[in-house]
Amino acid sequence: MIMKHKGILIVVSGFSGAGKGTLMKQMVRSYENYALSISMTTRDPRPGEAEGREYFFVSKEVFEDRISKDGLVEYASYCGNYYGTPREYVERQLERGKDVILEIEIQGALKVKNKFPTAVLMFVMPPSAAELKRRLEGRGTESQEVIDRRLKRACEEAEGIEQYDYIVINDELEECVKEMHSLIQAAHYAPLRNKEFIEKMKNELRALQKETAIK
Amino acid sequence: MIMKHKGILIVVSGFSGAGKGTLMKQMVRSYENYALSISMTTRDPRPGEAEGREYFFVSKEVFEDRISKDGLVEYASYCGNYYGTPREYVERQLERGKDVILEIEIQGALKVKNKFPTAVLMFVMPPSAAELKRRLEGRGTESQEVIDRRLKRACEEAEGIEQYDYIVINDELEECVKEMHSLIQAAHYAPLRNKEFIEKMKNELRALQKETAIK
Numbered sequence: 001m002i003m004k005h006k007g008i009l010i011v012v013s014g015f016s017g018a019g020k021g022t023l024m025k026q027m028v029r030s031y032e033n034y035a036l037s038i039s040m041t042t043r044d045p046r047p048g049e050a051e052g053r054e055y056f057f058v059s060k061e062v063f064e065d066r067i068s069k070d071g072l073v074e075y076a077s078y079c080g081n082y083y084g085t086p087r088e089y090v091e092r093q094l095e096r097g098k099d100v101i102l103e104i105e106i107q108g109a110l111k112v113k114n115k116f117p118t119a120v121l122m123f124v125m126p127p128s129a130a131e132l133k134r135r136l137e138g139r140g141t142e143s144q145e146v147i148d149r150r151l152k153r154a155c156e157e158a159e160g161i162e163q164y165d166y167i168v169i170n171d172e173l174e175e176c177v178k179e180m181h182s183l184i185q186a187a188h189y190a191p192l193r194n195k196e197f198i199e200k201m202k203n204e205l206r207a208l209q210k211e212t213a214i215k
Numbered sequence: 216m217i218m219k220h221k222g223i224l225i226v227v228s229g230f231s232g233a234g235k236g237t238l239m240k241q242m243v244r245s246y247e248n249y250a251l252s253i254s255m256t257t258r259d260p261r262p263g264e265a266e267g268r269e270y271f272f273v274s275k276e277v278f279e280d281r282i283s284k285d286g287l288v289e290y291a292s293y294c295g296n297y298y299g300t301p302r303e304y305v306e307r308q309l310e311r312g313k314d315v316i317l318e319i320e321i322q323g324a325l326k327v328k329n330k331f332p333t334a335v336l337m338f339v340m341p342p343s344a345a346e347l348k349r350r351l352e353g354r355g356t357e358s359q360e361v362i363d364r365r366l367k368r369a370c371e372e373a374e375g376i377e378q379y380d381y382i383v384i385n386d387e388l389e390e391c392v393k394e395m396h397s398l399i400q401a402a403h404y405a406p407l408r409n410k411e412f413i414e415k416m417k418n419e420l421r422a423l424q425k426e427t428a429i430k
Contacts, residue, residue: 123406129419148427155420161413166404169412179404186401189381189394191338197384198376204344205370212363 005194007033007094008187009116010101011109012180014124015154017136019170020103023124026177027101035093037102040066043081056086074104074111085112099184106160113163120187122180123164127171129154220409222248222309223402224331225316226324227395229339230369232351234385235318238339241392242316250308252317255281258296271301289319289326300327314399321375328378335402337395338379342386344369 014020028034040056042063051057058066063082066072075084085102093100102112112119126132132154136147161167166183170176191198229235243249255271257278266272273281278297281287290299300317308315317327327334341347347369351362376382381398385391406413 125416129416129423132420133423148424151420151424151427155417155424158413158417158420162406164406166401167406167409167413168404182397183401183404186381186398189383189398191377191379191382194382198373198382201340201344202370202373205347205366205373208344208348209363209366209370212366 005097005188005196007035007096007098007100008184008193009090009094009112009119010099010184011112011119011121012101012103012124013106013109013121013157013164014170015126015132015157016150017132017139017154018124018126019135019173019176020124022173023170023176023180024101024103026173027180030177031181033097033099035089035098035100037085037090037093037100039083039104040072040086041081041083043079043083073102073115074108076105076108106157110160110163118190118192120166120184121164122166122168122183123161124168124170124176125161127169220312220403220411222250222311222313222315223399223408224305224309224327224334225314225399226327226334226336227316227318227339228321228324228336228372228379229385230341230347230372231365232347232354232369233339233341234350234388234391235339237388238385238391238395239316239318241388242395245392246396248312248314250304250313250315252300252305252308252315254298254319255287255301256296256298258294258298288317288330289323291320291323321372325375325378333405333407335381335399336379337381337383337398338376339383339385339391340376342384 012020012024024036028036038052038054038056040058040063042058042060045051045055045057049055060082063084066084066086067075071087073085073087073090075082077083085104085108090100090102104112109121113121126135133147133151136142136150168176168179168183187193227235227239239251243251253267253269253271255273255278257273257275260266260270260272264270275297278299281299281301282290286302288300288302288305290297292298300319300323305315305317319327324336328336341350348362348366351357351365383391383394383398402408
């Protein structure tokens with residue numbers, strides 16, 4: 001029986017080259033219930049990037065105003081620019097019952113878990129490190145230096161995997177999308193996401209008991 | 216990508232009348248990967264019960280010998296008789312990669328969680344308290360007193376639901392079996408059940424990094 005309640009906040013992290021971007025797009029395409037959160041940044045748009053699609057591009061002043069008003073779920077500063085998740089969009093979608101996906105790196109992910117203990121954290125991995133290297137090299141667009149830096153970063157990120165709720169191995173796209181979907185569905189069955197139903201059941205049981213005692 | 220590792224210990228509890236017994240039988244019938252643990256008891260077999268099917272029926276001496284040798288996953292004494300879960304069968308099936316289902320009440324369930332922190336605890340509920348009452352009465356085999364006692368017990372058990380990992384609502388049998396199956400499948404994706412894979416990935420990444428550094 002499907003239980004209806006507020007949406008779930010889903011955080012997806014993973015090594016650069018694990019295929020997170022493609023996965024997320026496919027998730028939203030395959031299932032109706034997901035909303036993809038779009039980050040806000042102070043960096044300049046790159047060629048081909050569109051406002052409100054890849055990012056919301058704002059000035060430093062606007063971003064810092066958001067921070068001061070607690071208007072971000074999480075934010076971080078990276079290479080002199082801010083990146084963050086606008087709170088309003090996330091909360092509105094959750095209220096509508098949508099499961100909202102945030103694609104953020106590990107530090108941000110743990111901050112979100114702190115603020116929203118019911119968030120589900122997923123870590124996307126390639127089937128092997130060799131495959132990760134192949135994918136990074138296969139893009140053909142990155143210098144050896146960038147590839148090396150990403151491998152180093154993967155090494156560091158791997159240390160935090162145990163703090164995630166689930167790991168998913170992105171071997172075959174469609175299969176991985178199905179797996180992620182059923183992991184998220186599973187999260188809807190946790191008692192902490194069904195407090196209302198449980199309370200209702202407890203009250204009904206107590207009422208029945210009283211009824212019986214009176215007879 | 217399916218990850219292969221040791222089986223998962225699954226504990227199923229729920230109100231009397233929630234339909235646990237039928238659910239468990241259907242789980243084992245519908246999917247290959249489950250083994251149903253059979254409890255050991257010192258009470259006498261009832262008509263129609265068979266040794267090794269409903270229970271392993273043993274003497275008090277045999278049972279206490281098991282206790283003293285730590286041969287039980289959990290045990291409890293109820294109405295002057297012992298009930299417990301033999302450890303050997305459970306561990307052998309887990310080693311073989313089978314997911315082992317224990318159907319036990321809430322105190323036993325929490326003991327198992329203490330001993331096996333990776334166990335998955337599921338609580339089966341009827342869609343409503345009224346439906347629970349209907350089912351208890353519908354059996355037609357129980358006295359009003361027994362029904363009242365079961366409702367009272369349900370009231371007490373409801374207080375512990377939050378300690379379970381998942382709640383499942385048994386409205387339609389086949390649907391509920393499918394849901395339980397996918398909840399158990401989800402558990403296979405937790406990092407703590409994939410330590411070997413994660414360690415392997417970390418080692419591979421470190422090796423790749425060294426290789427790159429030498430070049």
